[in-house]
Amino acid sequence: MKIGFIGLGIMGSRMAANLQKKGFELVVTNRTRQKADDLLAGPARWAESPAEVARQVDVLITMLSTPDAVSQVALGENGFLAQLPAGSIWVDCSTVNPSFSRQMAREAKTYGIHFLDAPVAGSKDPAEKAQLLFFVGGDAQDVVVCQPLFAAMGRQAFHLGDTGMGASMKMVFNSIMGASMLAFCEALALGQSLGLEQKTLLDILSVTPMLAPFIAPKRSKFESGQYDTEFPLRWLRKDLQLASESAYEQALPLPFLNLAKEIYTQAMQAGLADQDYSAIYAYVSGQK
Numbered sequence: 001m002k003i004g005f006i007g008l009g010i011m012g013s014r015m016a017a018n019l020q021k022k023g024f025e026l027v028v029t030n031r032t033r034q035k036a037d038d039l040l041a042g043p044a045r046w047a048e049s050p051a052e053v054a055r056q057v058d059v060l061i062t063m064l065s066t067p068d069a070v071s072q073v074a075l076g077e078n079g080f081l082a083q084l085p086a087g088s089i090w091v092d093c094s095t096v097n098p099s100f101s102r103q104m105a106r107e108a109k110t111y112g113i114h115f116l117d118a119p120v121a122g123s124k125d126p127a128e129k130a131q132l133l134f135f136v137g138g139d140a141q142d143v144v145v146c147q148p149l150f151a152a153m154g155r156q157a158f159h160l161g162d163t164g165m166g167a168s169m170k171m172v173f174n175s176i177m178g179a180s181m182l183a184f185c186e187a188l189a190l191g192q193s194l195g196l197e198q199k200t201l202l203d204i205l206s207v208t209p210m211l212a213p214f215i216a217p218k219r220s221k222f223e224s225g226q227y228d229t230e231f232p233l234r235w236l237r238k239d240l241q242l243a244s245e246s247a248y249e250q251a252l253p254l255p256f257l258n259l260a261k262e263i264y265t266q267a268m269q270a271g272l273a274d275q276d277y278s279a280i281y282a283y284v285s286g287q288k
């Protein structure tokens, strides 16, 4: 099975490296070529465009930033969709909204291409250690075909139903993550404003259930004020926007999520877009 991989950012570069390590034959491309250098030092081959990747592979994986980026790379100039061999599988691991995944599945079907939405849970470190979780929507037979790929990049793949159900699960996951991080950071800022030492706050919260397991590894960032990027704040804000749009489609009010999204937007305006999303602490504590 020959694999195409498009999108070699923080996540994609590490996912592709794990496929390579497990012996899969890879053809890759990325808007910024230099991000492929490490992979190309191994047996992976470079293609000049998404279309050129598509012509050579049986399964194509995308790990791109936004629905717009996915749409451009799939359907724009030199896009891959029209070039994939009929019967091949496109696995989109990008975080996008479920209705967008369904739209891509419909586009893919017109070319005889199978589509799986397979966004991931886990950030830079789990991506590097092949510990990601995949939330998968699409045909069960295609999931079986792609299982060795999921196993090479992650620790479990959950098949959640038809197209869009993987993206739906991812909307839930990141809604909790974004809103909880913000609530935690506000409370931490409150404690400090009342005169409690940050170290005391974190020491005590860490022996209670109040410090969530996904926030605990961010401690050194809060303490140092250095928010080295694992998950860029701009993409967390994008995911809250996509969750908001998904809720709009269901006529479901999400007042808290929408408020959280706006606070992340303000943090972006304050210059934190490319830092880790935990830099929301710098924003709510008045450091930025």
Ligand SMILES: NC(=O)c1ccc[n+]([C@@H]2O[C@H](COP(=O)([O-])OP(=O)(O)OC[C@H]3O[C@@H](n4cnc5c(N)ncnc54)[C@H](OP(=O)(O)O)[C@@H]3O)[C@@H](O)[C@H]2O)c1
Binding pocket: 006, 007, 008, 009, 010, 011, 012, 030, 031, 032, 035, 063, 064, 065, 066, 068, 069, 072, 073, 093, 094, 095, 096, 120, 121, 122, 123, 124, 230, 231, 232, 235, 236, 239
């Ligand atoms: N980082 C995390 O912790 C994490 C965890 C789970 C899910 N995700 C999701 O995974 C996806 C990738 O995230 P990331 O953190 O790897 O982001 P990233 O480092 O910013 O990578 C984004 C990728 O998309 C490409 N791209 C963006 N716009 C494009 C366009 N118009 N045309 C072609 N390529 C384009 C970038 O190309 P260039 O290299 O040229 O910029 C890069 O390869 C996002 O949907 C994100 O929400 C991220």
